[in-house]
Amino acid sequence: MDYAKLVLVENVYLFDGSTLDIGILAMLLSDDIGLQRISSFKEFLIDNNYANIAGNYTIVEKKSDNVLLACRFDDDFEPCIQMPQQELLSILDQWEQLVKLRPAEITIFKKGDSYILKGCNPH
Numbered sequence: 001m002d003y004a005k006l007v008l009v010e011n012v013y014l015f016d017g018s019t020l021d022i023g024i025l026a027m028l029l030s031d032d033i034g035l036q037r038i039s040s041f042k043e044f045l046i047d048n049n050y051a052n053i054a055g056n057y058t059i060v061e062k063k064s065d066n067v068l069l070a071c072r073f074d075d076d077f078e079p080c081i082q083m084p085q086q087e088l089l090s091i092l093d094q095w096e097q098l099v100k101l102r103p104a105e106i107t108i109f110k111k112g113d114s115y116i117l118k119g120c121n122p123h
Helices: 020-033 038-046 085-101
Strands: 003-009 012-018 052-054 058-063 066-071 080-084 105-111 114-120
Touching: 003 020, 012 020, 012 105, 020 058, 020 066, 020 080, 020 085, 020 105, 038 058, 038 085, 066 085, 080 085, 085 114
Parallel strands: none
Antiparallel strands: 003 012, 003 105, 052 058, 058 066, 066 080, 105 114
16 A cells, blocks of 8 residues: 655654655645645645646646646656545545544555545554
């Protein structure tokens, strides 16, 4: 199963391992969006005047009704994740709800064509 794990360390979620492709999504959430840029990424997805947005690690590019997520340091955008814009909005909604709760760990996994984020507080 494709998964990624993020761990809360001093109010910041840090990437703690994954399968490669889903790691791009984890880095987008933990490094580029974090706790502060959720609304700006949502606005980007809704606003048709912008074709791409880049962060410290990732670039998100709109392609029709889809988005392409890739590491901004890879010239050929491989590996990458492609998904509908609505799916990324769903992920951002899940992320926003979870970071408000501040679980010790957040796991991201893919179920069918959807990405699911789950928080937990292991003992």
